[in-house]
Amino acid sequence: MSIVLIAVGSLLALAAIFGAILGFASVYFKVEGNPLVDQIDALLPQTQCGQCGHPGCRPYAEGIAAGEDINKCPPGGESTIAALADLLGVEAKPLDAEHGESQGKRVAYIREDECIGCTKCIQACPVDAILGAAKQMHTVIVDECTGCDLCVEPCPVDCIDMVPLSVSIRDWGWERPSQKDMHLGQKLIVTDRMTDTSKDPDDQEAA
Amino acid sequence: MRKLWDFHGGIHPPENKRQSTSRPIRIAGIPKQLVIPLQQHIGAAARAVVEVGQQVKKGELIADAVGAVSVPVHASTSGTIVATEDRPVAHPSGLSDRCIVLEADGEDLWTELQPCPDYKQLSTAGLLAKVRNAGIAGMGGAGFPTEIKLHPPKNDKVNALILNGAECEPYITADDMLMRERADWIVKGLEIMAYLLEPEEVFIGIEDNKPEAIEALRQATQQTKIHLVVVPTKYPSGGEKQLIKILTGLEVPHGRIPADIGVMCQNVGTAAAVYRAVRHGEPLISRITTVTGQSVRSPGNFETRIGTPIEFLLQEAGYQAESAGRLILGGPMMGFSLSHENLPITKTTNCILAATAEEFPDPLPEQNCIRCGMCEAVCPAELLPQQLYWFARSEELEKAESYNLFDCIECGACAYVCPSSIPLVQYYRFAKNAIRLSQAEHQKSDKARERFEFRKLRLEREQEEKAAKRKARAEAAAKAQAERKQREASSDTAANTGRESDAASKQAAVAAAVERAKAKRQNPAKQNPKESGQENKPLEQQLQLPSTEELKANIEKAKAKLEKVRAALTDAENKGSPTVDKMRAAVTKNEERLAAAELALRKASDAAKHTNAPSASENAPSAAERQPQVEKVETAASALDSEALQANLQKAEDKLAMMQGMLTDAIQENDPKKVAKLERAVEKNRERVASARKALNAVTDPVAQQ
Ligand code: SF4
Ligand code: SF4
Ligand code: SF4
Ligand code: SF4
Numbered sequence: 001m002s003i004v005l006i007a008v009g010s011l012l013a014l015a016a017i018f019g020a021i022l023g024f025a026s027v028y029f030k031v032e033g034n035p036l037v038d039q040i041d042a043l044l045p046q047t048q049c050g051q052c053g054h055p056g057c058r059p060y061a062e063g064i065a066a067g068e069d070i071n072k073c074p075p076g077g078e079s080t081i082a083a084l085a086d087l088l089g090v091e092a093k094p095l096d097a098e099h100g101e102s103q104g105k106r107v108a109y110i111r112e113d114e115c116i117g118c119t120k121c122i123q124a125c126p127v128d129a130i131l132g133a134a135k136q137m138h139t140v141i142v143d144e145c146t147g148c149d150l151c152v153e154p155c156p157v158d159c160i161d162m163v164p165l166s167v168s169i170r171d172w173g174w175e176r177p178s179q180k181d182m183h184l185g186q187k188l189i190v191t192d193r194m195t196d197t198s199k200d201p202d203d204q205e206a207a
Numbered sequence: 208m209r210k211l212w213d214f215h216g217g218i219h220p221p222e223n224k225r226q227s228t229s230r231p232i233r234i235a236g237i238p239k240q241l242v243i244p245l246q247q248h249i250g251a252a253a254r255a256v257v258e259v260g261q262q263v264k265k266g267e268l269i270a271d272a273v274g275a276v277s278v279p280v281h282a283s284t285s286g287t288i289v290a291t292e293d294r295p296v297a298h299p300s301g302l303s304d305r306c307i308v309l310e311a312d313g314e315d316l317w318t319e320l321q322p323c324p325d326y327k328q329l330s331t332a333g334l335l336a337k338v339r340n341a342g343i344a345g346m347g348g349a350g351f352p353t354e355i356k357l358h359p360p361k362n363d364k365v366n367a368l369i370l371n372g373a374e375c376e377p378y379i380t381a382d383d384m385l386m387r388e389r390a391d392w393i394v395k396g397l398e399i400m401a402y403l404l405e406p407e408e409v410f411i412g413i414e415d416n417k418p419e420a421i422e423a424l425r426q427a428t429q430q431t432k433i434h435l436v437v438v439p440t441k442y443p444s445g446g447e448k449q450l451i452k453i454l455t456g457l458e459v460p461h462g463r464i465p466a467d468i469g470v471m472c473q474n475v476g477t478a479a480a481v482y483r484a485v486r487h488g489e490p491l492i493s494r495i496t497t498v499t500g501q502s503v504r505s506p507g508n509f510e511t512r513i514g515t516p517i518e519f520l521l522q523e524a525g526y527q528a529e530s531a532g533r534l535i536l537g538g539p540m541m542g543f544s545l546s547h548e549n550l551p552i553t554k555t556t557n558c559i560l561a562a563t564a565e566e567f568p569d570p571l572p573e574q575n576c577i578r579c580g581m582c583e584a585v586c587p588a589e590l591l592p593q594q595l596y597w598f599a600r601s602e603e604l605e606k607a608e609s610y611n612l613f614d615c616i617e618c619g620a621c622a623y624v625c626p627s628s629i630p631l632v633q634y635y636r637f638a639k640n641a642i643r644l645s646q647a648e649h650q651k652s653d654k655a656r657e658r659f660e661f662r663k664l665r666l667e668r669e670q671e672e673k674a675a676k677r678k679a680r681a682e683a684a685a686k687a688q689a690e691r692k693q694r695e696a697s698s699d700t701a702a703n704t705g706r707e708s709d710a711a712s713k714q715a716a717v718a719a720a721v722e723r724a725k726a727k728r729q730n731p732a733k734q735n736p737k738e739s740g741q742e743n744k745p746l747e748q749q750l751q752l753p754s755t756e757e758l759k760a761n762i763e764k765a766k767a768k769l770e771k772v773r774a775a776l777t778d779a780e781n782k783g784s785p786t787v788d789k790m791r792a793a794v795t796k797n798e799e800r801l802a803a804a805e806l807a808l809r810k811a812s813d814a815a816k817h818t819n820a821p822s823a824s825e826n827a828p829s830a831a832e833r834q835p836q837v838e839k840v841e842t843a844a845s846a847l848d849s850e851a852l853q854a855n856l857q858k859a860e861d862k863l864a865m866m867q868g869m870l871t872d873a874i875q876e877n878d879p880k881k882v883a884k885l886e887r888a889v890e891k892n893r894e895r896v897a898s899a900r901k902a903l904n905a906v907t908d909p910v911a912q913q
Contacts, residue, residue, distance in 0.1 A: 057656070128662050169246075
């Protein structure tokens with residue numbers, strides 16, 4: 001009998017000790033922030049355009065963590081949806097058209113001779129990509145602009161355009177080889193396949 | 208006999224070099240027009256320092272280096288600058304880049320040069336400046352600024368300086384001919400480099416398939432400490448890392464450069480250019496380029512001015528355009544196809560290969576990898592090409608990177624032996640680019656996130672500061688009022704102070720009014736879209752006819768816009784404003800857009816009808832029958848639109864009011880430039896209000912009539 005009591009007692013004691021340790025750990029090693037939100041936020045494009053219905057990417061990340069649909073971000077497009085689906089282990093869905101379509105990369109361009117320096121665009125820009133002081137013309141820092149469109153509407157003189165980012169020779173890159181390229185033989189290095197090697201005059205002369 | 212090492216893999220493709228070595232180097236003529244790109248090297252593009260119409264002499268600086276990693280560009284002959292613009296350049300993308308266009312005057316007069324008979328008289332810095340100012344960039348193909356590679360290392364010393372004369376790629380013989388005919392320039396250039404770098408050993412590495420060049424170099428190096436090392440012919444022994452391995456047995460570790468292991472590699476062409484620059488003060492304005500392939504009648508090597516159109520050079524070699532298949536820049540292993548001949552020769556153009564279709568038949572179609580492992584056996588970088596291919600194909604970029612994709616030198620040996628004729632190198636290039644792109648994107652989005660967070664913080668702080676200020680102001684005002692009351696009570700107020708405080712209180716009142724007005728202005732603008740949005744929804748839902756409703760909405764939008772533009776046009780015509788033409792163009796554009804939208808709708812509804820097969824026969828109405836239906840939708844949609852239009856009008860009016868306020872401010876400030884701008888803006892906004900009102904009327908009237 002006493003053996004049973006001892007066993008039960010010691011188990012209870014152990015449970016109490018471990019419970020206390022766990023309780024301590026949960027208080028002292030508490031993870032700051034929400035790692036899932038961080039992970040989701042890392043996948044969002046950070047355009048901060050608000051097309052998803054949230055005031056920025058992080059709030060949408062929080063929304064997704066709370067169970068919102070993953071297909072509301074047009075700038076991210078299908079690739080972001082795929083990445084999110086991968087992270088969350090859910091099915092990838094097509095982009096929800098209600099929030100707009102994904103467009104190519106664009107940046108804002110201010111026609112400077114029309115700008116009156118009202119600073120309205122500066123206030124609208126979510127990433128402080130517009131430079132200028134009151135009553136002076138404003139300029140967009142192209143490298144910082146995320147192409148979110150938010151500065152276009154507030155401009156009283158409509159001098160902001162969204163221009164597509166053109167591919168310059170410096171940021172051009174090779175594309176995936178396709179059957180089409182191969183047929184044309186364009187843009188492919190030449191003897192990267194076996195070509196007819198019998199026509200080397202050196203060899204012929206040697207023979 | 209020195210001990211030589213061997214590198215892993217390698218191949219022995221047919222050399223095809225003899226065609227272009229049977230004739231001595233010919234001096235190519237000077238074309239009428241030269242197109243000189245500002246970026247012919249790795250690093251920042253040079254910046255043009257000449258103006259259109261300016262006369263330049265041969266060798267004159269026309270574009271200066273920008274920053275540390277850059278080289279200047281010089282006029283290749285004397286003449287007139289006719290343009291600085293984007294022109295197509297020899298690049299796999301086929302895109303254009305900034306070039307200076309120089310019209311030759313035919314005299315070919317040198318600018319004043321500064322020769323230097325004895326380079327040892329010059330300081331290190333002086334010598335380096337000469338190399339830099341001559342615009343020399345690695346002429347083997349990469350185009351890295353030579354001066355940077357000649358800076359003596361500060362702490363470690365250079366164990367070996369290697370002059371790369373291997374020239375292992377088939378067809379190319381530019382270095383071979385240069386070594387045969389101008390071995391003394393090369394050796395003297397190498398001596399200058401050695402003087403700067405003070406290496407322990409100096410090598411010239413040359414493949415054993417160039418006996419004439421070896422002989423010439425042997426003669427030229429007789430009195431020197433330079434080791435002439437003949438290496439067995441094997442592609443790609445001319446690869447920097449491969450040649451280092453052959454000559455020294457050293458391997459460049461992953462992710463490092465040869466300088467990290469105390470080795471410096473230079474190309475033979477670069478050495479000759481350094482000699483010309485130091486001894487004669489000549490900048491780099493020409494190079495030796497091989498023109499070969501079965502489509503040219505007399506293949507050979509040409510001393511070509513930088514900026515010469517490829518077409519011109521091809522003509523010099525007897526180009527037969529009819530027989531031409533592919534035009535290749537560089538060699539058949541690592542070069543790329545060009546889409547046309549009107550592209551300029553640059554400092555790195557070592558070969559133009561005009562091949563017939565039989566010489567370079569179209570590649571066979573790609574087949575599945577049979578995992579034969581031949582690619583792995585030949586890879587000089589000791590990679591696993593097959594694995595890299597699988598990862599690149601399935602876009603598993605991280606895995607590709609962890610299999611050292613970036614160590615691939617894109618030599619093409621793997622693709623050359625692949626029995627399935629898979630374009631392996633293209634896959635690697637694609638994967639490398641995709642990795643770089645995604646890294647850049649990541650960086651950008653990280654930056655955007657940071658800036659967004661920072662802005663949030665800043666806004667919060669400003670809010671707090673504002674609140675604090677407001678509080679302080681309120682307190683101050685209360686205090687002032689109390690004081691004034693006190694003073695009034697004491698009745699002995701000096702007239703002056705009274706006026707002053709009066710002014711102050713007036714100012715405060717004005718500020719308050721402005722604040723109020725602002726709030727008013729902002730509120731309706733903020734509420735309106737919301738309201739209209741809410742009211743729109745049910746209507747929209749009523750309207751929803753499956754599959755075509757979107758298109759209909761599009762039509763509505765297009766119609767509304769068209770009307771707006773039309774209204775604006777009549778407006779403009781009445782006023783005789785100068786924008787009439789523009790407006791007219793806008794109207795036609797919008798009409799086109801509307802037509803397109805209607806067409807799309809018709810197509811869609813037709814398609815829908817086809818799919819609704821059972822009821823198709825009874826339900827196939829003629830265009831006339833369909834009309835009223837569309838109209839009904841239209842009027843319903845107009846009702847819906849009127850809300851939006853009203854909101855628009857409101858917004859436009861608000862904006863106009865704001866602008867007018869700004870204009871009066873500007874007039875007070877007496878800023879004529881701004882006044883003009885604002886006047887324009889006010890005018891624009893007034894037009895917009897008018898058109899919005901008209902559009903609204905146009906929509907509401909028919910609704911009211913019904
Ligand atoms: S829609 Fe815009 S704000 Fe929302 S997550 Fe995408 S980029 Fe960020
Ligand atoms: S400049 Fe305009 S488009 Fe660019 S990030 Fe700022 S608000 Fe968005
Ligand atoms: S050589 Fe071609 S087929 Fe053979 S393993 Fe390599 S990639 Fe596959
Ligand atoms: S192209 Fe790259 S993977 Fe292929 S053999 Fe050359 S170094 Fe190796």
